[in-house]
Amino acid sequence: MATQKFSGPSPYKLPATYPKEDYFHTDYVNNVTLNHDVKPPKKPVVAAIFGLGRAGSIHLTSIINNTRIVLKYVVDDRTERFADLKKYWNFGNDVTLLASSDAQRVYNDKEVNVVFIGSPTWTHHDIVVNSIANNKDVFCEKPIAENIEDTKKCYEAAKSKGRVLFSAFNRRFDPSYRALKNRVRNGEVGHVQILKVTARDSPLPSIDYLKTSGGVFHDCLVHDFDMACWVLGELPCRVQASASALIPEVKAIDDFDTIAFLLTYPSGTVVLGDNSRYSAYGYDQRLEVFGNKGMIKVENERPYHSTQAYIGHEGVKESPIYYSFPSRFREGYKNELEHFLDVVTRGVPMEVTDYQTLAISKIATAAEESARTGKSVELDWSKDGIPANYS
Numbered sequence: 001m002a003t004q005k006f007s008g009p010s011p012y013k014l015p016a017t018y019p020k021e022d023y024f025h026t027d028y029v030n031n032v033t034l035n036h037d038v039k040p041p042k043k044p045v046v047a048a049i050f051g052l053g054r055a056g057s058i059h060l061t062s063i064i065n066n067t068r069i070v071l072k073y074v075v076d077d078r079t080e081r082f083a084d085l086k087k088y089w090n091f092g093n094d095v096t097l098l099a100s101s102d103a104q105r106v107y108n109d110k111e112v113n114v115v116f117i118g119s120p121t122w123t124h125h126d127i128v129v130n131s132i133a134n135n136k137d138v139f140c141e142k143p144i145a146e147n148i149e150d151t152k153k154c155y156e157a158a159k160s161k162g163r164v165l166f167s168a169f170n171r172r173f174d175p176s177y178r179a180l181k182n183r184v185r186n187g188e189v190g191h192v193q194i195l196k197v198t199a200r201d202s203p204l205p206s207i208d209y210l211k212t213s214g215g216v217f218h219d220c221l222v223h224d225f226d227m228a229c230w231v232l233g234e235l236p237c238r239v240q241a242s243a244s245a246l247i248p249e250v251k252a253i254d255d256f257d258t259i260a261f262l263l264t265y266p267s268g269t270v271v272l273g274d275n276s277r278y279s280a281y282g283y284d285q286r287l288e289v290f291g292n293k294g295m296i297k298v299e300n301e302r303p304y305h306s307t308q309a310y311i312g313h314e315g316v317k318e319s320p321i322y323y324s325f326p327s328r329f330r331e332g333y334k335n336e337l338e339h340f341l342d343v344v345t346r347g348v349p350m351e352v353t354d355y356q357t358l359a360i361s362k363i364a365t366a367a368e369e370s371a372r373t374g375k376s377v378e379l380d381w382s383k384d385g386i387p388a389n390y391s
């Protein structure tokens with residue numbers, strides 16, 4: 001009786017609202033109302049994918065489930081797996097599997113207008129340049145190339161042909177990281193004083209992969225550097241890093257597995273990062289932004305997150321965090337693909353720009369130099385034409 005006065009009008013009389021944070025519901029509403037503003041009808045792109053290892057398999061999963069893409073070619077050098085690949089993915093005769101020695105067939109095929117690259121980093125430059133020379137738009141796994149010079153050549157080729165070259169910084173398309181970035185940019189925490197990024201990799205990549213990865217700074221830390229600059233909208237003026245190789249096999253190839261870094265920004269913001277090649281308990285990805293008005297952070301996400309906790313004599317046990325990048329960034333990978341398709345088919349401005357990719361490559365090179373020399377590296381952005389903001 002005492003609370004009856006709060007009952008209010010019938011819910012049928014209330015406006016139908018829901019929290020926009022529920023992006024799955026937004027998808028559902030778009031689908032159920034056939035919202036053409038989100039997916040205006042367009043002819044599907046015709047695609048080839050190079051490389052079906054870890055990254056390639058993630059993208060293939062999204063590609064074959066996406067009605068905006070018709071897959072025509074798969075290019076990979078593990079040809080002994082082709083029969084099995086056909087069977088597993090249920091490829092019909094409309095999908096041709098080729099070794100990279102036959103890649104010219106893809107380049108010559110005028111029907112193919114989009115190329116996805118998930119092959120090893122050292123192969124990217126040639127595939128990008130050949131695809132663009134043959135008028136194809138390119139979605140390329142990061143990094144675009146092994147060094148800044150080759151990365152520049154790839155972007156110059158894209159610019160001269162008027163083609164899209166997208167660098168797959170997938171973390172930007174993760175809903176939680178994106179929400180954090182938008183809230184920071186809207187001033188919720190005020191002027192950012194400290195940004196902390198933790199990225200500890202899982203599972204441990206094979207040594208064969210690490211040997212051709214370009215080193216941990218270019219292979220892994222590029223994501224952390226991009227995250228920091230993307231959230232802050234600024235480029236650092238000083239880079240310091242300290243790194244060790246605690247895993248003997250990593251030491252043997254002169255790479256690092258344990259890294260701490262510090263970026264100092266012209267506005268006074270300081271970024272602290274810690275990164276590891278191997279996290280025994282899962283893929284540990286966290287971000288915290290602290291400013292003069294407050295703090296926002298992204299914590300680890302978990303499967304079975306609705307199963308809260310088990311409490312026993314040993315204490316409280318929660319579900320494990322996501323074990324790997326394919327599981328933690330599953331949505332991010334799908335979203336980056338949708339963004340690429342929007343850029344290619346609808347002319348939406350590309351979010352990962354050429355100068356951003358080049359800037360990240362420069363920061364990674366400086367951080368590696370700092371780790372190897374023990375000295376901090378000052379960065380001057382005026383000499384290479386990279387704008388000092390990072391929006």
Ligand SMILES: NC(=O)c1ccc[n+]([C@@H]2O[C@H](COP(=O)([O-])OP(=O)(O)OC[C@H]3O[C@@H](n4cnc5c(N)ncnc54)[C@H](O)[C@@H]3O)[C@@H](O)[C@H]2O)c1
Nearest residue numbers: 050051052053054055075076077078100118119121123141
């Ligand atoms: N953004 C991310 O989250 C993410 C995660 C992992 C890897 N990557 C990037 O993806 C790329 C591939 O890494 P991976 O871990 O998938 O490697 P991988 O070794 O698991 O797979 C590479 C595949 O490419 C094939 N290949 C080799 N040469 C080729 C060529 N010339 N043409 C076509 N295919 C070829 C190999 O046979 C193999 O199947 C790297 O550039 C890496 O930096 C990005």
